[in-house]
Amino acid sequence: MNSLPKRLGGEPLKASYGAEDEFGAESVAVYGDVASLSVTEEYITRDTESGKPELFTAPDLLAAGFGLVYGCAKKSYQGTIKPLPGGLGPASSKKKSSKPLWFSCRIDGAEGDEDFKGHAVGWTSKKAAWLVIAANEKLARSVVSGLPVQ
Numbered sequence: 843m844n845s846l847p848k849r850l851g852g853e854p855l856k857a858s859y860g861a862e863d864e865f866g867a868e869s870v871a872v873y874g875d876v877a878s879l880s881v882t883e884e885y886i887t888r889d890t891e892s893g894k895p896e897l898f899t900a901p902d903l904l905a906a907g908f909g910l911v912y913g914c915a916k917k918s919y920q921g922t923i924k925p926l927p928g929g930l931g932p933a934s935s936k937k938k939s940s941k942p943l944w945f946s947c948r949i950d951g952a953e954g955d956e957d958f959k960g961h962a963v964g965w966t967s968k969k970a971a972w973l974v975i976a977a978n979e980k981l982a983r984s985v986v987s988g989l990p991v992q
Contacts, residue, residue: 843859843869843871853873853877866883868880868881868883873985877974877982880907880973881972881973884900900943904965905931905933908962909931912960913949913950914948914949915949916928916950921944921945921946922944923964932945932964939966944964945964960976961978962976963976963983
C-alpha cells in the first residue's frame with residue numbers, strides 16, 4: 843500500500859492496517875468518497891452452521907466484502923470468479939486456486955443507498971482478497987495501477 847498515490851481525485855490517502863484478530867488481518871486505503879481499497883487475509887472461522895472451524899477463503903472474503911454492501915449493474919459483471927445468479931456480484935467459493943481470480947463490474951446500488959453508482963474491481967492473490975471500490979472505472983484503474991506487480 844506504500845506505493846499507492848498520496849492523492850486521488852483531489853482526496854488524500856488515509857491508510858489503516860489491522861492486526862490479525864478473530865476475523866483475520868485487514869488493511870484499508872481510503873480516498874474520501876472517491877475510492878477505497880481493502881485487503882483481507884483468509885482465516886479460520888467458527889461462525890459456521892455446524893459450529894466446526896472452517897477456512898474462510900479469499901474468494902469467500904471477496905464475495906462477502908462486495909456482496910454485503912454493493913450490487914453489480916445488470917450485464918456488467920466480468921471475471922474468472924463465478925457470478926451470483928443475475929450477475930449481482932462474485933459468488934462465494936470454497937475452491938482453492940493456484941491462480942489469481944478476479945471480477946469487475948459497474949456498481950448499481952449499495953446497502954442504504956439505492957442511488958449509489960461506481961465501479962468495482964476485486965481479485966484474489968494467494969491467501970488475500972483485494973477489493974477496489976471507486977466512483978468510476980478510471981479511478982478504479984488509478985488505484986490498481988498504483989499497486990506493485992507481485
